[in-house]
Amino acid sequence: MNIYDFINSRDVRSYAQKIGYQFSAPEAAYLVHQSDGKTLQEKMQAWQEIIDTMPDCPIEKRNWLQAAESFHSMLSDYMDLQRRKLHTFCSGEGYVYSYSVSEHIYDDRMSWCERNFVFSDYEACADYCKKELVGEETEEASKDRAEKIMIHKYRANPDGDDPFANLTAGCLSLSGEWDVLYIDLNYIDEDSADDSDLDSMFEGMCFDFPIPFRRGDIVTMDGGNTPFVFSYSTTWDSEKMLERGFHSYDCPWGKSWAQFDRHRNELLRSGDSTDMHVFGTYACQGKLYQDDDLTIPTDLEYYTGELSGYNRQVKAVSMYEKGEIGYELLVNSCFSIRMEEMAKEIRADCALPYRREIMEELGVISANSET
Numbered sequence: 295m296n297i298y299d300f301i302n303s304r305d306v307r308s309y310a311q312k313i314g315y316q317f318s319a320p321e322a323a324y325l326v327h328q329s330d331g332k333t334l335q336e337k338m339q340a341w342q343e344i345i346d347t348m349p350d351c352p353i354e355k356r357n358w359l360q361a362a363e364s365f366h367s368m369l370s371d372y373m374d375l376q377r378r379k380l381h382t383f384c385s386g387e388g389y390v391y392s393y394s395v396s397e398h399i400y401d402d403r404m405s406w407c408e409r410n411f412v413f414s415d416y417e418a419c420a421d422y423c424k425k426e427l428v429g430e431e432t433e434e435a436s437k438d439r440a441e442k443i444m445i446h447k448y449r450a451n452p453d454g455d456d457p458f459a460n461l462t463a464g465c466l467s468l469s470g471e472w473d474v475l476y477i478d479l480n481y482i483d484e485d486s487a488d489d490s491d492l493d494s495m496f497e498g499m500c501f502d503f504p505i506p507f508r509r510g511d512i513v514t515m516d517g518g519n520t521p522f523v524f525s526y527s528t529t530w531d532s533e534k535m536l537e538r539g540f541h542s543y544d545c546p547w548g549k550s551w552a553q554f555d556r557h558r559n560e561l562l563r564s565g566d567s568t569d570m571h572v573f574g575t576y577a578c579q580g581k582l583y584q585d586d587d588l589t590i591p592t593d594l595e596y597y598t599g600e601l602s603g604y605n606r607q608v609k610a611v612s613m614y615e616k617g618e619i620g621y622e623l624l625v626n627s628c629f630s631i632r633m634e635e636m637a638k639e640i641r642a643d644c645a646l647p648y649r650r651e652i653m654e655e656l657g658v659i660s661a662n663s664e665t
Contacts, residue, residue, distance in 0.1 A: 295343045297322045300329040303595045309506035319348040319365050320499060327496045328590060333473040334376065341369055358566045359498030360491055368495065375492055379477040383447060383466050384416040390450050391419035395427065396442040406444065419445060424472070442475070443468040500565040502529035505591045509539025510615035512608060513574075514597040515589040521597040522587065523611045525573040529562060529591070531555050539616065546573070575611050577604045580632055582611065606631045 297317055301307040317325065326332070326340045345366045353368060355361035362368040394408040409426075413419035423443060447463040464479040481490035507513060511524045525546070526535055532551040536542065545551050561569045571588045601609055607628045614624040645653045653659045 295340055295347070297325060297340075300325045300332065300340065302328065302330050302593045305595045306503070306505050306592045310504050313504060315504045319344050319351060319369075320353070321501050321503070322348060323365075323369055324496055324499050324501065325592065328592070333469060333475060334477075335473065338373055338376065341373055345369060354563075356498050356500075356564050356566065359495055368492075372492055372495060375489055376477065378489075379464075379479050379493075380466075380474065383464055383477055383479060388450050389463055390414060390448050391416055391445060392448070393419055393423045393443060393445045395423075395444075416445070416447075427470075441470050443470070443472070496567065498566045500529070500562055500567060500570045502527075502562060503570075503592050505594065507538075507594060507596075508616075510612045510617075512597045512601075512612050513594045514599075515572075515587055515594060518595070518597070518599060520576060521599070521601060521605055521608045522594075523575040523608055523615055524594070525575070525584075525615065527570075527572050527591045528586070529558065529570055531558050575608070575615075577607050580604045580635065582607060582628065604631065604635050 298307050298311050300322075301310065322344050323341055326337050326344070329337065332340075350364050350366045353359065353362040353365050391413045392409065392411060394406050397405060397407050409423075411419075411422065413422065423445070427443070445466045445468065447465065448461055449463055462480060464477065466477050467475040469475055479493075481487070481493075505527060507524045507527075509525055512521050513524045514520060515522050526538065526540070530538070532545075532555050535545075535551075535554075540546075542551070545554055547554050547557075567590070568588060570590060571586055572591055572594065573584070573586050575582055575584045577583075610619070610624050610627045610631075613619045614621065619627075641658065645658055650659070654661050
């Protein structure tokens with residue numbers, strides 16, 4: 295098994311291979327869990343290979359993770375739970391099922407479209423869904439096949455005073471080829487508390503994965519749509535921070551680097567996956583926001599698209615973070631970009647109700663303007 299194939303980011307994948315990073319069994323299992331392009335069956339095979347080929351280790355108790363003498367044993371129990379979850383989802387009395395599909399709507403964008411059908415059992419729901427989506431399969435029809443299917447399970451007769459309490463029993467995510475991607479069940483009784491804890495074991499982990507990014511790099515956190523000026527990862531220590539673009543005088547906490555390291559070490563010792571994220575700056579509706587984005591560092595990639603509109607400010611922020619320009623040029627360039635983009639919006643709004651010809655004659659817009 296090539297564990298690198300399970301890293302979502304091509305840039306992080308390439309970097310990890312380049313430096314020859316050797317993942318521990320828990321790190322490898324976590325990357326498999328986070329992999330977006332793999333089916334549950336592919337993940338199960340990878341987890342089994344981790345058990346068979348990688349050294350075992352104990353797991354210490356964390357805030358959201360129980361201690362275990364053997365990670366292999368914990369991972370094996372987790373795999374058994376996934377099998378039981380699939381059986382539980384597809385069976386049981388007192389439930390109804392429905393489904394929704396991820397379809398192209400416009401501009402090649404995908405959107406979840408719910409089907410307003412209800413079925414008394416899983417088999418009936420799945421059969422109807424397959425018949426609708428596949429039918430008489432042709433080459434042309436296969437192009438329009440849904441990329442993902444979501445089957446929902448609901449309680450037919452909710453208990454309690456609140457009719458909506460515990461209504462949703464879970465959901466099953468499937469690929470367009472009907473392969474299981476993941477199963478989500480709602481644990482509502484005390485007898486399933488242990489299963490709930492085991493099912494969330496990966497959410498209780500926190501690692502310092504190797505990533506290639508430096509302070510000021512323009513990256514993307516959503517598949518290439520939004521440029522984001524990377525600052526640092528919360529799992530970095532002071533040595534890595536100073537190596538990747540920070541200086542002894544600009545600890546981001548405004549405290550000492552020693553305090554920074556103590557906090558970072560505590561995150562790795564007892565933190566969960568939400569503590570493993572990145573800081574940076576992005577543009578939204580014309581404004582700049584510095585944020586601690588909950589994107590897992592191994593999901594980041596270098597941004598390769600064009601910086602247009604308000605996003606042009608991102609380049610100035612990047613150069614400032616790298617120390618290539620000062621705050622004066624940063625502020626003035628961002629102000630200039632905002633005024634220019636706001637003027638375009640105002641001009642477009644004013645010209646919208648009128649014929650283009652009269653707007654050109656008045657000189658409000660030029661003949662070669664795209665507005």
